[in-house]
Amino acid sequence: MSLGLAVVGIAPTPSMFAPASTPAFAIRELSFLVLAIVTGIFVVVAGLTVYAIIRYRRRPGDDGREPPQVYGSTQIELAWTVVPFLIVIVLFLTTARYIFAIERHPAPPDALEVTVVGNQWWWEIRYPGLGIVTANELHVPVSDAARPTPTFITLESADVIHSFWIPQLAGKMDVIPGQRNRTWVEPRTPGTYVGQCAEFCGVQHAGMLLTVTVHSPDDFARWVAAQQAVAADVPAVRAGRDMFTSVACISCHTVRGTPANGVFGPDLTHLMSRATLGAGVAANTPENLRAWVNDPAALKPGALMPAMKLSNDQLDTLVAYLATLR
Ligand code: CUA
Numbered sequence: 001m002s003l004g005l006a007v008v009g010i011a012p013t014p015s016m017f018a019p020a021s022t023p024a025f026a027i028r029e030l031s032f033l034v035l036a037i038v039t040g041i042f043v044v045v046a047g048l049t050v051y052a053i054i055r056y057r058r059r060p061g062d063d064g065r066e067p068p069q070v071y072g073s074t075q076i077e078l079a080w081t082v083v084p085f086l087i088v089i090v091l092f093l094t095t096a097r098y099i100f101a102i103e104r105h106p107a108p109p110d111a112l113e114v115t116v117v118g119n120q121w122w123w124e125i126r127y128p129g130l131g132i133v134t135a136n137e138l139h140v141p142v143s144d145a146a147r148p149t150p151t152f153i154t155l156e157s158a159d160v161i162h163s164f165w166i167p168q169l170a171g172k173m174d175v176i177p178g179q180r181n182r183t184w185v186e187p188r189t190p191g192t193y194v195g196q197c198a199e200f201c202g203v204q205h206a207g208m209l210l211t212v213t214v215h216s217p218d219d220f221a222r223w224v225a226a227q228q229a230v231a232a233d234v235p236a237v238r239a240g241r242d243m244f245t246s247v248a249c250i251s252c253h254t255v256r257g258t259p260a261n262g263v264f265g266p267d268l269t270h271l272m273s274r275a276t277l278g279a280g281v282a283a284n285t286p287e288n289l290r291a292w293v294n295d296p297a298a299l300k301p302g303a304l305m306p307a308m309k310l311s312n313d314q315l316d317t318l319v320a321y322l323a324t325l326r
Contacts, residue, residue, distance in 0.1 A: 209280030230257030240321025
């Protein structure tokens with residue numbers, strides 16, 4: 001199964017060594033320090049091993065007897081106890097310092113507040129201060145060093161433990177039922193960053209992707225205004241709208257501006273503004289949307305949305321309506 005993110009042109013292999021946000025820069029800094037220390041240890045240990053192998057190898061004329069053995073040396077024992085202990089202390093203290101600096105970073109007044117809810121197997125994204133609900137594609141403003149506008153994220157779970165991870169923007173944070181965890185990102189470069197559920201959460205754990213789109217302030221304001229609008233009532237597709245609100249769709253999905261106000265599945269008010277379907281498993285094209293409504297499991301085996309058992313005509317009518325949810 002090819003992932004939808006690749007289809008829509010987003011590199012599916014993010015690297016924590018290409019950071020684009022404040023916590024991620026700090027995490028790379030710490031990683032390099034740890035890497036430098038352990039590389040030093042490797043070079044010393046491997047170097048001494050290679051030296052001993054070459055220096056004390058069997059040579060022609062060896063008499064086959066063991067060389068003189070050394071029993072007990074306080075100096076050597078002290079050295080191999082104290083030096084590793086000091087190294088562990090340094091690693092522990094620097095790591096603790098970075099963790100506390102990231103976790104205790106205060107939210108400035110201009111911070112954007114977002115709530116992300118992990119579901120099997122998709123992400124609900126709410127902007128409580130803006131009245132927006134969307135799914136799988138988090139949109140945030142870029143942060144200017146002179147006037148920081150980081151995004152603070154409250155993480156909740158609707159079912160099992162998930163883990164929220166966008167390697168280029170911040171470290172992993174578990175998403176735990178009955179608990180609210182907090183994380184934050186402060187992206188400095190506009191662009192699209194790929195994330196992934198990082199805690200095994202069931203059959204479609206791997207199909208629980210998310211993207212973060214970082215906008216310039218103007219673009220972000222435009223996105224907010226578009227998302228705040230209720231769904232347009234297009235007369236040409238009213239038959240599809242009536243079908244949507246008369247079949248099972250409305251028990252799980254919301255479309256603002258219609259009677260549909262279900263909450264188990266993603267909010268579809270601006271479905272067509274999203275690049276992918278099924279949390280990143282397929283590009284959001286009319287063909288894929290039709291295939292998804294017909295039988296979600298065909299694109300995402302195990303998806304909790306049932307096959308709708310609609311006729312071809314009914315599918316066409318319904319998808320024509322969904323395609324107007326921009
Ligand atoms: Cu959600 Cu893995």
